[in-house]
Amino acid sequence: MKVYALGILFFLFASIALLVYLSSDHHRATADIHHQPRLAMTFDHQTHGKQQCIACHHNFVDKSGQGLCLECHVATKGLRLEFEEQFHNLCRGCHEEKQAEGEKHGPIRQCLACHTEDTLP
Secondary structure (H helix, E strand, C coil), rough: EEEEEHHHHHHHHHHHHHHHHHHHHHHHHHHHCCCCCCCCCCCCCCHHCCHHHHHHCCCHCCCCCCCCCHHHCCCCCCHCCCHHHHHHHHHHHHHHHHHHHCCCCCCCCHHHHHCCCCCCC
């Protein structure tokens, strides 16, 4: 019975220690260093010509930077961890809205339709 109680206590202690570590700044900093985009992606500005530029390019309004999105979103430590989720929500979210409105839309679940080498400006 004592061995069983010690096993439960050890498990609880280890679980709490893991939760504390995962919520720590050290864990986030370490994960941030090792995080890399998983797949290349392409974006064809020509097929998005009817969209308002500021829908994607917030930097036109807030003057936060110039150049490619990735230059800032991957280079900036605080943005790097959220990079994939932000772009998936932005791009796929817009495509889903267009689909719901019955309009022509971009890919929603076809990963390789966006995740290819970018050869377009």
